[in-house]
Amino acid sequence: MRWSDLEDEACSVARTVSVIGDRWTLLILRDCFLRVRRFEDFQERLGITRPLLASRLRKLVKDFVLAKVPYQQRPLRYEYRLTEKGRDLYPVIMSIVHWGDVHMAGKKGRPLLHQHLVCGKTFDPVMVCSACGEPLDPRQVHVHRGPGAAGSRNLPPDEQRRPRLAHQR
Amino acid sequence: MRWSDLEDEACSVARTVSVIGDRWTLLILRDCFLRVRRFEDFQERLGITRPLLASRLRKLVKDFVLAKVPYQQRPLRYEYRLTEKGRDLYPVIMSIVHWGDVHMAGKKGRPLLHQHLVCGKTFDPVMVCSACGEPLDPRQVHVHRGPGAAGSRNLPPDEQRRPRLAHQR
DNA sequence: TTGACAGGTTTGAAAAATGAACTGACTATC
DNA sequence: GATAGTCAGTTCATTTTTCAAACCTGTCAA
Numbered sequence: 011m012r013w014s015d016l017e018d019e020a021c022s023v024a025r026t027v028s029v030i031g032d033r034w035t036l037l038i039l040r041d042c043f044l045r046v047r048r049f050e051d052f053q054e055r056l057g058i059t060r061p062l063l064a065s066r067l068r069k070l071v072k073d074f075v076l077a078k079v080p081y082q083q084r085p086l087r088y089e090y091r092l093t094e095k096g097r098d099l100y101p102v103i104m105s106i107v108h109w110g111d112v113h114m115a116g117k118k119g120r121p122l123l124h125q126h127l128v129c130g131k132t133f134d135p136v137m138v139c140s141a142c143g144e145p146l147d148p149r150q151v152h153v154h155r156g157p158g159a160a161g162s163r164n165l166p167p168d169e170q171r172r173p174r175l176a177h178q179r
Numbered sequence: 180m181r182w183s184d185l186e187d188e189a190c191s192v193a194r195t196v197s198v199i200g201d202r203w204t205l206l207i208l209r210d211c212f213l214r215v216r217r218f219e220d221f222q223e224r225l226g227i228t229r230p231l232l233a234s235r236l237r238k239l240v241k242d243f244v245l246a247k248v249p250y251q252q253r254p255l256r257y258e259y260r261l262t263e264k265g266r267d268l269y270p271v272i273m274s275i276v277h278w279g280d281v282h283m284a285g286k287k288g289r290p291l292l293h294q295h296l297v298c299g300k301t302f303d304p305v306m307v308c309s310a311c312g313e314p315l316d317p318r319q320v321h322v323h324r325g326p327g328a329a330g331s332r333n334l335p336p337d338e339q340r341r342p343r344l345a346h347q348r
Numbered sequence: 349t350t351g352a353c354a355g356g357t358t359t360g361a362a363a364a365a366t367g368a369a370c371t372g373a374c375t376a377t378c
Numbered sequence: 379g380a381t382a383g384t385c386a387g388t389t390c391a392t393t394t395t396t397c398a399a400a401c402c403t404g405t406c407a408a
Binding site for chain 3 (some may be wrong): 383384397407
């Protein structure tokens with residue numbers, strides 16, 4: 011399977027991964043949420059090579075995650091800003107940051123702290139159920155096929171179980 | 180910058196991306212949360228090449244995201260199970276799934292539906308503030324340097340602003 | 349007119365992914 | 379007891395990506 015084929019998969023992870031499933035893209039998006047907007051700034055902060063940065067930004071613009079908007083004329087210069095679609099990636103980035111804070115932080119602790127301007131406190135992001143508000147545990151979630159399910163390839167295996175290890179019976 | 184250098188960066192996104200920032204790894208993890216555990220099943224469901232699957236599983240085991248446990252003797256066979264560290268990636272996967280559901284779903288709607296066994300309802304994942312419980316908006320969050328911050332490279336740019344476009348003054 | 353700045357593109361070498369076939373330990377069936 | 383099948387990988391040659399350094403373009407300031 012080629013990467014570009016992922017867009018056509020009947021799986022939301024595959025389709026999302028076709029947009030952001032790339033190490034540099036995730037780092038670029040992190041910087042976008044830190045209000046970095048210009049080519050040179052991304053390049054210097056990330057240490058990414060210029061051709062790769064150009065290609066990643068081009069793809070993010072094509073996918074409407076970033077918008078390329080002029081910030082001056084003469085010489086015409088552009089900056090890259092998150093669209094609403096791009097801003098909706100905030101939970102993805104925040105959950106990645108949080109996992110890194112918990113499991114990958116060095117001895118000195120986490121590199122950045124987040125302050126919620128609504129309540130004023132330093133916080134961690136928590137993922138909850140939209141229906142009851144309780145934090146989510148993967149063992150308390152069942153998955154069913156939705157209207158967009160195509161074939162059986164991406165269903166959970168207990169809905170398409172074929173006999174396994176028949177010789178063990 | 181090499182990918183392996185990312186682990187040493189003073190940025191939680193970079194450190195996390197060094198573990199999961201790969202298209203196949205994210206798809207493997209999606210399947211792990213759907214209770215897929217065996218080499219052949221991953222290979223068939225994902226269409227990943229076998230050498231790549233082997234290398235990704237090896238890395239996830241090395242990073243303690245998955246554990247390789249025997250499920251039978253004679254012939255000795257192993258399966259891959261999420262560790263607690265791996266299960267903590269649930270918000271990452273769920274936020275990716277949700278973004279795909281909202282922004283990348285086809286005309287027929289989302290491929291999978293999630294049911295919360297605690298409340299019984301079909302739900303979406305929502306990311307909230309651990310302090311006040313309100314949903315997070317990136318514009319309502321300020322970032323400060325934490326104890327693990329090293330140098331200024333990964334700080335938000337407003338804390339290290341240098342003069343820009345001096346000739347425009 | 350010389351140099352600097354912002355935002356890229358070009359080019360050749362190095363690294364990674366792909367696809368197909370193969371290995372090895374074991375079992376089940378003819 | 380020969381043959382086929384299962385599962386979890388590895389090997390190897392080919393194609394694709396990525397990397398690093400240098401180069402290009404338009405504009406401005408000294």
